[in-house]
Amino acid sequence: MTQQASPSSxxxxxxTPQPPGHRWDxxxxxxxxxxxxxxxxxxxxxxxxxxxxxxxxxxxxxxxVTVTTFAQAAHGQPPNKGASTTTSLATSRPPxxxxxxxxxxxxxxxxxxxxxxxxxxxxxxxxxxxxxYATQLAAQDDVATSSVNLGVPGWTSxxxxxxxxxxxxxxxxxxxxxxxxVTIGANDLNPLESAGPSSCPATCYTPLIDSAxxxxxxxVDAARAANPAHPPMVLVTDYWNVFQDGDVGTAExxxxxxxWSDALTRAxxxxxCGGAQSAGATCVSLxxxxxxxxxxxxxxxxAADGDHPNAAGHQLIASTLLAATPRTVP
Numbered sequence: 001m002t003q004q005a006s007p008s009s010x011x012x013x014x015x016t017p018q019p020p021g022h023r024w025d026x027x028x029x030x031x032x033x034x035x036x037x038x039x040x041x042x043x044x045x046x047x048x049x050x051x052x053x054x055x056x057x058x059x060x061x062x063x064x065v066t067v068t069t070f071a072q073a074a075h076g077q078p079p080n081k082g083a084s085t086t087t088s089l090a091t092s093r094p095p096x097x098x099x100x101x102x103x104x105x106x107x108x109x110x111x112x113x114x115x116x117x118x119x120x121x122x123x124x125x126x127x128x129x130x131x132x133y134a135t136q137l138a139a140q141d142d143v144a145t146s147s148v149n150l151g152v153p154g155w156t157s158x159x160x161x162x163x164x165x166x167x168x169x170x171x172x173x174x175x176x177x178x179x180x181x182v183t184i185g186a187n188d189l190n191p192l193e194s195a196g197p198s199s200c201p202a203t204c205y206t207p208l209i210d211s212a213x214x215x216x217x218x219x220v221d222a223a224r225a226a227n228p229a230h231p232p233m234v235l236v237t238d239y240w241n242v243f244q245d246g247d248v249g250t251a252e253x254x255x256x257x258x259x260w261s262d263a264l265t266r267a268x269x270x271x272x273c274g275g276a277q278s279a280g281a282t283c284v285s286l287x288x289x290x291x292x293x294x295x296x297x298x299x300x301x302x303a304a305d306g307d308h309p310n311a312a313g314h315q316l317i318a319s320t321l322l323a324a325t326p327r328t329v330p
Contacts, residue, residue: 109145111180112147114180114219115151161222180233181235186268189242191208196257200260220280233326245307
């Protein structure tokens with residue numbers, strides 16, 4: 001989102017570090033096969049002489065041990081279910097094989113977040129909504145998850161699109177995503193902040209928001225093209241405000257500017273959602289969760305700069321994304 005010369009800036013500080021799958025495995029049937037084999041042995045044992053029973057029992061035990069050992073060697077230990085591991089923001093949790101088998105999957109669902117300083121967690125010093133979403137998804141659906149945060153403070157939609165279409169580490173990590181979370185477009189409007197309401201009516205800002213919406217559509221297309229054999233589920237968010245908001249925004253810019261930035265934000269949200277939906281992605285609005293119909297003061301959800309979400313804000317974004325996630329995860 002927008003960059004100020006003060007600590008509330010959303011531009012990347014100098015020296016910002018660089019940022020930086022397959023369907024559910026069906027494991028049903030193995031237990032049923034083993035139980036059927038054991039039941040068959042028990043039936044034969046019930047009709048055999050005592051010595052034959054003892055011999056057959058030993059054979060049955062050996063068969064079960066052999067089948068179990070083979071299965072473990074062939075498939076390995078499944079990851080911890082119902083827990084989340086975060087590649088970039090948290091440490092991995094130890095595996096729990098029995099829990100993983102309960103849902104029939106032996107792989108982790110990878111959540112990747114791309115976008116600007118909102119995605120990166122700028123000015124929060126907290127776990128971002130990307131990692132929180134992965135953790136909440138794991139708990140809700142009893143699956144194993146991991147997360148990678150590729151947010152870059154200050155990025156515009158054009159910069160993100162360029163990274164998405166250029167071969168390299170960034171695109172490779174996006175290609176590994178099962179679920180892709182996208183938040184981008186606020187910084188595209190930075191040139192308008194100095195203009196304000198008196199100098200930039202709708203006819204002034206429409207070309208910029210149209211460009212941002214078109215880029216979002218291309219970003220979603222590029223994400224799917226990165227791995228055509230396993231395209232990710234894509235959720236694209238909009239913003240509660242592309243500039244500062246709450247008490248800080250009002251104090252620094254005044255009520256007229258806040259009213260103008262609200263109208264500008266709503267207009268860009270419409271265009272971003274249109275672009276996302278045209279490309280087949282799910283659009284997740286953050287405006288109502290933060291501000292209701294526009295009458296709610298979002299200060300309690302913002303960092304001290306009035307521009308970025310704080311820990312409570314990131315929690316809200318994660319839960320909003322989770323509620324909008326289709327039940328069938330790739």
